[in-house]
Amino acid sequence: MYVTLHTMAYASERSGIDEVAKVASQVGGVYGPKFLDELLTDPKSINDTIRENINLIMPEEGWKVSRLIEIATEEGVNYQPTEKSLAVSKIPSRSIGL
Numbered sequence: 001m002y003v004t005l006h007t008m009a010y011a012s013e014r015s016g017i018d019e020v021a022k023v024a025s026q027v028g029g030v031y032g033p034k035f036l037d038e039l040l041t042d043p044k045s046i047n048d049t050i051r052e053n054i055n056l057i058m059p060e061e062g063w064k065v066s067r068l069i070e071i072a073t074e075e076g077v078n079y080q081p082t083e084k085s086l087a088v089s090k091i092p093s094r095s096i097g098l
Contacts, residue, residue, distance in 0.1 A: 007047040009039035014054050062088060 005027055011017075012024035028036030039045075065085045072079030
C-alpha cells in the first residue's frame, strides 16, 4: 500500500490531473501532513514505470502525422492521412500530393 500511496502522491504533483491531487490531499488528511511530506520527498518507493514515464513531454500538435508521412515516404509506403488528421497537423493536403 505504501508504494501505491507514494506513487499517487508523486503523480499528483506532476500529472496535472485534479482528481489525483484531491486524493493525495485526502491521504494527507487521513494519515497526517508528515506522512504526505514523506511520500513527496522520498523517491525510492515510487513505482518505477510511473517515475520513468510521468515526466515525458508530449510532442507538438501534428508531429505524429508529420512523422508518419516521413516514415512512409522513406519506406516507399503509400500512406494517405485522413483530412481530419491533416487538419489537426496543420499540414496542407496539397503539400503531400493529396
